[in-house]
């Protein structure tokens with residue numbers, strides 16, 4: 221018999237299940253709720269629960285839940301904490317810890333778990349693996365409004381037998397009361413409060429006091445368009461070529477099993493067609509599909525491609541959505557109403573009803589790794605989930621990460637290759653342009669200008685890649701050497717001429733540029749080419765050809781990227797200038813020339829992943845050329861035409877280049893051959909972070925660098941490449957180990973030795989499998 225109890229001004233339903241078995245059970249490791257068979261202990265009418273609470277602490281907190289309240293792992297609760305209250309998630313039943321007074325929860329928000337056992341286990345694993353507080357980790361799986369404690373229930377009212385009686389007897393006096401009671405009586409299963417707005421609240425409360433109606437809560441309905449309503453308007457699929465068919469058949473034969481499939485297909489080889497074919501098969505089984513894409517690739521064009529071909533509305537999940545849309549998509553994926561979910565990295569923690577396949581497109585992309593806070597890698601979390609669920613996961617890329625290539629060589633992943641472009645287009649011809657001692661106009665050599673002209677006159681589109689937005693990288697005084705620097709970071713300000721602002725790309729600080737040099741009053745001049753300036757230069761050289769710029773600045777307004785992409789697609793714009801945004805999976809059939817304006821910038825990157833990242837960007841941007849009937853040319857401007865790596869990449873190709881890099885990493889004892897974690901510390905005080913990390917390094921050496929064990933190397937501390945950011949001094953310590961268990965043991969010991977993550981104004985964090993070395 222359900223009972224209702226008043227709480228906090230609202231109503232919530234408590235279902236009496238005192239005799240029901242406890243659903244989730246405690247384990248040795250509190251992190252995995254599915255292992256072990258402890259019964260929850262209960263006393264004084266309470267069942268004790270471990271609750272994951274957001275906050276900096278690694279531990280779980282024990283609270284009591286009344287024994288007659290339905291409580292299962294994965295439900296949200298409000299609990300008292302200190303003087304306030306906080307929302308948490310029931311994690312696992314607990315023994316009563318006698319030395320503490322255990323407080324009861326204030327309320328249970330959900331009447332079914334929002335997160336199922338698989339996802340809870342995944343979150344527990346991720347908290348352990350990434351050394352991040354469990355309570356914070358759990359939040360990643362909840363839509364933003366659910367994190368804030370939004371109820372998934374609506375308040376509703378239903379009539380009681382005495383109410384029926386009162387209507388039949390006609391004993392009710394007030395006309396309003398009678399009207400409301402009649403309205404509620406029409407729907408025996410209940411009417412939601414929102415449908416009763418016409419009646420004052422007092423009238424409802426009066427009827428409730430009279431015992432004629434009762435409040436209860438009902439689940440919010442999902443509003444997702446279901447598959448059946450959409451089908452019938454799918455675009456036809458092309459016939460797959462031999463390599464595509466082979467890839468599809470290999471995975472299709474193993475749809476019921478976990479397996480990681482690396483689809484290494486050259487740019488334009490039709491990887492997306494392989495995904496689509498497999499997705500259709502999984503949908504035909506009535507199961508769901510998750511597609512993870514890089515941040516920047518999640519354009520309306522991509523979503524349209526899936527919508528048109530699959531004949532359904534995918535749920536799209538990314539951080540730019542408003543809370544309402546996000547919740548709606550979250551609910552639809554969880555209920556199974558949305559069968560296809562496309563999202564950026566955070567979607568990897570989405571609950572599903574019945575997930576049958578995961579696709580990670582452009583798996584090498586750095587945006588899958590969150591660099592601040594909870595430093596998870598979405599690809600790796602996705603692989604964990606696929607294993608647990610026993611479903612296949614496909615990683616696709618023309619330029620796979622060294623991590624994935626190594627896993628192929630260790631036979632952990634299956635390799636599938638698409639060696640040629642689909643539809644018969646040839647691979648582009650990549651050439652180096654030696655710009656030493658050449659006349660340069662706005663960063664363009666005469667040879668490049670001539671090539672652009674030839675391609676434009678032949679009717680093609682030309683794309684210029686420059687990974688620096690803004691007009692100029694900085695403003696310089698020729699007379700005294702003054703350069704505009706950020707007041708808060710050790711970096712130069714970028715001049716954005718369009719809005720006439722100096723901006724720091726590291727901390728966002730902005731200011732008006734000085735009209736003359738603040739030092740000597742001479743005139744300032746721009747130095748270092750940015751995309752804005754390149755756009756100006758091209759407009760001057762090739763008037764009338766139409767030019768479009770794609771960079772982060774161009775994307776600040778909603779729909780702007782879409783408009784720009786449409787102008788490119790329609791060939792209204794013949795020249796395209798852009799940063800990394802260009803690199804991601806666009807399919808512009810008329811692009812015949814791609815120019816890499818400044819390769820040198822990236823050749824001398826200051827971290828060990830620099831060469832890999834540069835190679836991926838070069839090959840990806842080159843892959844935008846010659847995708848249809850026009851042959852593609854790629855010209856790379858450099859002052860280092862003899863650079864060994866650059867030449868190997870261009871002449872032997874990415875696969876060969878990557879194998880060389882892997883050998884170098886093995887030689888140097890670096891990831892992915894060894895496991896790595898970066899400890900970062902920052903503070904307003906210049907010395908404090910260095911001292912803390914030195915202290916840690918000493919401790920690690922003393923306690924853990926036992927030469928009898930497999931070696932553990934500690935490098936640093938060194939100042940971060942960006943040594944000061946937003947007014948804080950930054951240092952880092954790199955820890956390398958031959959095997960992961962050893963690394964994780966060291967990190968755990970370090971954590972328990974250090975305790976809190978904030979000491980005397982110093983913040984420190986652990987980044988496992990670091991990608992961004994800055």
Ligand SMILES: Nc1ncnc2c1ncn2[C@@H]1O[C@H](COP(=O)(O)OP(=O)(O)OP(=O)(O)O)[C@@H](O)[C@H]1O
Nearest residue numbers: 458459460461487488489490491492493642643805
């Ligand atoms: N079997 C096929 N027959 C004809 N055309 C195809 C076939 N497969 C793919 N295509 C076409 O080839 C082009 C490239 O395909 P797609 O975008 O799937 O490649 P991709 O490998 O995902 O590319 P990239 O990694 O460069 O973004 C598209 O226009 C697509 O429609």
Ligand SMILES: [Zn+2]
Nearest residue numbers: 706709724727
């Ligand atoms: Zn700054």
